[in-house]
Amino acid sequence: MLAQKRLSLLSDLMLLAVAVVWGSSYGVVKGALVFYPVLGLLALRFGVTLLVLSPTLARLRHVDGTTLRGVLGTGVLLLGIFLCETFGVLLTHAANAAFLISLCVVLTPLVEWLLLRRGPSRLEWAAVALSLLGAWLLTGDAEFGLNAGDGLILAAAVLRAFMVCVTKRVMWRTSMPALTVTAVQSGVVAFGSAAVALVLMPAQWQPMPSFAGHSAFWGYVIWLVIACTLFAFFAQNYAIKRSSPTRVALLMGSEPAFGALFASLWLGERISATSWAGGGLIVAASLLATVRWRRTVAAEVPEGERV
Numbered sequence: 669m670l671a672q673k674r675l676s677l678l679s680d681l682m683l684l685a686v687a688v689v690w691g692s693s694y695g696v697v698k699g700a701l702v703f704y705p706v707l708g709l710l711a712l713r714f715g716v717t718l719l720v721l722s723p724t725l726a727r728l729r730h731v732d733g734t735t736l737r738g739v740l741g742t743g744v745l746l747l748g749i750f751l752c753e754t755f756g757v758l759l760t761h762a763a764n765a766a767f768l769i770s771l772c773v774v775l776t777p778l779v780e781w782l783l784l785r786r787g788p789s790r791l792e793w794a795a796v797a798l799s800l801l802g803a804w805l806l807t808g809d810a811e812f813g814l815n816a817g818d819g820l821i822l823a824a825a826v827l828r829a830f831m832v833c834v835t836k837r838v839m840w841r842t843s844m845p846a847l848t849v850t851a852v853q854s855g856v857v858a859f860g861s862a863a864v865a866l867v868l869m870p871a872q873w874q875p876m877p878s879f880a881g882h883s884a885f886w887g888y889v890i891w892l893v894i895a896c897t898l899f900a901f902f903a904q905n906y907a908i909k910r911s912s913p914t915r916v917a918l919l920m921g922s923e924p925a926f927g928a929l930f931a932s933l934w935l936g937e938r939i940s941a942t943s944w945a946g947g948g949l950i951v952a953a954s955l956l957a958t959v960r961w962r963r964t965v966a967a968e969v970p971e972g973e974r975v
Contacts, residue, residue, distance in 0.1 A: 679910055682903035689895040691926025694765045696896070697757050700888035706754045707865035707872035712889060714750075714858035717897045721851035728852075731844055738838035739849055743856025745831045750857055751864070752824035759817025761931070768821040769923065770950060773799045775829035776917035783833045786912060799953040805946025832904075832913040839909040846905035853901065 700709055728736065757765045774796055777788040788796070839849075865872040877885050908916055928943060 679903075679907040683907050683916060686900045686903050687923040688926050689900055691923045691928075692930045693892065693896045694757055694927045695930045696888050696891055697754060700885055700892070701754075701758050703877050703882060703885040705872040705874060706751075706758060707861045707869060708874055708876070709889075710750055710754060710861035711858050711865065712876065713892050713897060714854040714861070716889070716893045717854040718851060718858055720893070720898065721847055721854065724845065724848040724851050727845060727848045731842065735838065735842040735844065736852075738834075738841070739844065739852045740856060742831060742835050742838060742849075743853040744860070745827055745834060746853050747857045747860040749824050749827045749831060751861070752820040752827065756817045756820030756824060760815060760821065765817070765821045765927070768818060769825050769828070769927075770799065770802070771822065772825040772828040772832075773917045773950075773953070775826060776832055776913050779829040779833045780836075780913045783830075784836065784913070792915070795953040799950050802946040802949030802953065805942050805949065829913075829917070832908060832916055835905065835908050836913050839905070846902050846909070849905045850898070850901040854897065 697709070704712070731739075753765070753769070777792060777796055780786055781788070835849075862873075879886060904916065932938070
């Protein structure tokens with residue numbers, strides 16, 4: 669029991685760390701897109717991730733076809749998320765993108781109810797409502813008129829909700845390590861982005877910026893690969909297997925607040941006091957989810973999955 673509580677606390681902290689690094693990613697991606705187009709950046713980011721994780725693919729020899737198809741399916745969902753998110757960030761403010769993606773927290777319990785037949789608890793609904801109120805305050809004073817970029821970010825939020833729930837369903841049935849899952853998903857995004865660029869948008873396929881004279885770009889890429897991809901997707905895949913999708917979404921619900929903070933400090937985007945109050949409510953919702961998790965984790969993890 670003590671070991672289980674420690675693993676639960678570790679998962680909590682990892683997911684909160686994911687919220688921090690993903691919050692920074694909107695500003696970092698916006699900076700990287702100054703140097704390189706969307707599809708090229710995605711192919712580079714996830715191609716490097718696949719290369720780093722390639723030794724973990726040896727575990728695929730022990731995976732059945734149904735599980736492999738399921739993991740590949742999550743990779744396709746992830747490709748859709750990043751196409752929408754990255755083009756969306758290009759077309760809107762980094763702060764707007766961080767705020768709008770928080771709607772994933774509201775959508776996830778509905779998708780979980782639909783796909784996994786698990787109704788959220790009252791405390792989870794309260795945390796969702798708190799997060800939704802925070803998102804409304806965050807976007808209230810933003811330069812916001814639902815342009816094309818905002819619409820793409822909203823689509824990404826919907827896909828994120830499905831992604832978490834589908835990954836939960838796949839991870840129920842497999843002992844595949846989280847790093848192997850991340851490697852497969854990265855491969856799908858890398859090759860998918862390259863294919864879309866070569867077939868549909870050849871202008872997006874350009875020579876990579878040189879190391880000399882483009883140190884800022886390569887600094888962005890290194891951060892996106894190490895923190896926002898390798899660590900973040902390992903942590904998410906690890907935690908999804910040990911908790912409910914709604915809990916995972918709530919724990920990462922502080923991402924918009926960190927995104928707004930990074931956009932303000934790094935990009936100089938103006939954030940109002942009302943928006944900061946909304947960010948505080950979202951963080952409070954995440955903390956509420958954390959306390960609830962630690963009390964009920966044993967009830968939420970299926971018997972066959974307990975460590």
